[in-house]
Amino acid sequence: MKKNNSPWIYQLKRTVFFPVAHGDLCTDITIVGGGIAGIATAFFLLTTTDKKVTLIEANKIARGATGHNAGQVVSYFERSFADIVSEFGLEKAGEAQKSIEDSWMLLDQMYTVAGLSIPFSRFIGHAGLSSYDQVITHLKDTVCRQQARLPLETFRISEKAPFLKDIPNEYSGLYEVVPHDKVRSLLESKDDSFNAVISYQKGCLNSALFCEEVALYLHNTYPDRFSVYEDTMVGKVVLKDTHALLDVGNATIETDKVVLCTNGFDTLTIFNESGLDIDTRFHHDIKATIGYMSGYLEDMNKPPIAISYFTNPDASSEDPYFYFTRRPYEYSAGSTKNLISIGGPEVSLEDKMAYSRDLLYPDSAQETIDTFIKSVYELDPNKKIDYQFTWHGLMGYTPNLIRRIGFEPKNPVLMYNLGCNGVGILPSVFGGKRIADLVNGSTDSTIFDPQ
Ligand SMILES: Cc1cc2nc3c(=O)[nH]c(=O)nc-3n(C[C@H](O)[C@H](O)[C@H](O)COP(=O)(O)OP(=O)(O)OC[C@H]3O[C@@H](n4cnc5c(N)ncnc54)[C@H](O)[C@@H]3O)c2cc1C
Structure with a gap:
């Protein structure tokens, strides 16, 4: 038996890491998870809103699925398109497929704006x-x-x-x-x-290296609006009517919105003080x-x-x-x-x-x-x-093999860009843009909306 030795992590050469969170922190939007979903969400929130964004990562950036995938950039769903049409109708399914294909341009935008030169074939x-x-x-x-x-x-x-x-x-x-x-x-x-x-x-991309470089770019470009904490596990999310409190070990974060980009797993507990239980479904249907x-x-x-x-x-x-x-x-x-x-x-x-x-x-x-x-x-x-x-x-x-992106229906303080699936690079990037659009007031519906 061999060790888990990914070629994408092998190419990460960063020696300086982001700090562990401590103390009482206050922010507009907290992103939980520093894989490609979290980094894309941070990118589009920072570039299209004036919000203060905090990203919390339990480990180091891009060490999750993003650092252990095949690194293929592809635009298909892991479900036949005809099948998605039969569930959501031609118009909605077509829009969803088109939005994933258009995410090539979003990926290009991230690559170009961040000034990257890493291989992207x-x-x-x-x-x-x-x-x-x-x-x-x-x-x-x-x-x-x-x-x-x-x-x-x-x-x-x-x-x-x-x-x-x-x-x-x-x-x-x-x-x-x-x-x-x-x-x-x-x-x-x-x-x-x-x-x-x-x-x-x-296409082919080392999505871990991509995330690391985009995170550094955002951190340097938005020093007053973007904070990143590594080795910081979010243990508990308490949802109130207008904001959330996050228990992150040595720190408490008060935030207007929290976006889970956690791939759907890990040890997070969600308390919804303003209504119905969210925690059980979140944990059981992936x-x-x-x-x-x-x-x-x-x-x-x-x-x-x-x-x-x-x-x-x-x-x-x-x-x-x-x-x-x-x-x-x-x-x-x-x-x-x-x-x-x-x-x-x-x-x-x-x-x-x-x-x-x-x-x-x-x-x-x-x-x-x-x-x-x-x-x-x-x-x-x-x-x-x-x-x-x-x-x-x-x-x-997710049960229907479609990524979950948008507001939690029982409390919109909570948002999701998760449900990794085996094809997740373009959907995560699309998810990041969609979260920013929703924060900016978009009201259209998609097949990715949490039900
Ligand atoms: C073997 C394999 C091959 C794949 N091949 C491809 C491919 O070729 N093309 C493709 O498009 N997709 C592929 N995928 C899927 C793709 O890699 C994922 O969809 C994508 O990386 C998911 O990104 P993410 O940011 O949602 O999740 P992740 O990269 O897993 O990031 C989630 C992050 O959240 C953090 N986190 C979780 N809980 C907490 C918490 N409580 N507090 C703080 N942080 C937390 C984790 O530490 C992790 O870093 C593959 C996946 C695998 C496993």
């Missing part, structure tokens, strides 16, 4: 489908995207797909039939079981899953890419799949290689408090990843791969 990425059912599910999504006037993903089906003739005529025009070699080359795969490829904009990943270094002789592989023909959009990225990575000063990182194995946790970032990385996850990469990716199957990185992180799934 963009390209057309791919997903390989193996079965008829997967193809039909994605074609149904394509129909809904077309109806919602969203840009369409490029859909290619192999001329050798055994089910090509069975695809109903209603989908003709939504996909292109291509030589099988095209499927193989887009997926960079020697595995012939993939019969179709969908392609769309994707399902926890550990995602395992491994990474190794190669010569930098291929461009960055992100590819998902639905290797299991029976897998639905909600089931685990393998995800692969390749990106330039500075492992040691002056030596840039390609980092190949692969994720896929997952374990559901009955008790989310049982998760610790210090848990060892199981050999079984490593073996699953090693078998996958040797059978699918263009690689010498006999090569012994030296995995420099093996890591795991916690994914939180």
Whole structure:
């Protein structure tokens, strides 16, 4: 068994940290959690309001899921789009999908305004489908995207797909039939079981390094309005009619609003003095899953890419799949290689408090990843791969797999930008902007509103 050793945390070189909170503090808005959700929320609150913002992080910034993910920037939900349309209607689902896709611009805005120069690769990425059912599910999504006037993903089906003739005529025009070699080359795969490829904009970013740098930028730019405290756990939130009191160990914070960007977990208790109980639901309706990943270094002789592989023909959009990225990575000063990182194995946790970032990385996850990469990716199957990185992180799934962003209906002093899900970078950034819009008085509704 190996240690939890993430390539994103490995690249964090900060030696000076933010202080621990103590004493009585007073602020307009307190953000709890310093992952990408908390940092994006701070960014948009500071850049679009004149509020005083305080960010409290139990550990160090970006050591949660943000420091233990796959670092792929993607705009899909982990649920079929057609399914989201059937729950929320075409208009609301279309707006939600568009707002996640527009969050590329918000991410760019954060990157540019903060003056960053860390690697951020963009390209057309791919997903390989193996079965008829997967193809039909994605074609149904394509129909809904077309109806919602969203840009369409490029859909290619192999001329050798055994089910090509069975695809109903209603989908003709939504996909292109291509030589099988095209499927193989887009997926960079020697595995012939993939019969179709969908392609769309994707990217790669070390979201932990991104957060750290944006936090430093905000701290330097807004010294009178932005305070950050690290190693400071919020234990209790007491909600009053007009404000909240936060118990943070050696400090008490009085705040007009509190935004939970906690990924949905941890040891926080919520007392709502002005009405109904909030605490129980908050703690019980997020399902926890550990995602395992491994990474190794190669010569930098291929461009960055992100590819998902639905290797299991029976897998639905909600089931685990393998995800692969390749990106330039500075492992040691002056030596840039390609980092190949692969994720896929997952374990559901009955008790989310049982998760610790210090848990060892199981050999079984490593073996699953090693078998996958040797059978699918263009690689010498006999090569012994030296995995420099093996890591795991916690994914939180709301019951409907949609991130929760907005006011707590029972007391709007409390707000949320959480419910991580396995795809959370763009949704967290969107959530940060949405929180700022709500604080600025926006009244429109979205599928992300807490129910
Ligand atoms: C293995 C894996 C792979 C993934 N791959 C991708 C991917 O490729 N693309 C993608 O878009 N998403 C991916 N995700 C999901 C993505 O990483 C998350 O959705 C995103 O990082 C969530 O950010 P967050 O800020 O909400 O949570 P976190 O980064 O977990 O931050 C929450 C923070 O809150 C702090 N906190 C919690 N409770 C308290 C408290 N009481 N007091 C103070 N602080 C507290 C925690 O210490 C933590 O730092 C992946 C996740 C995992 C685990």
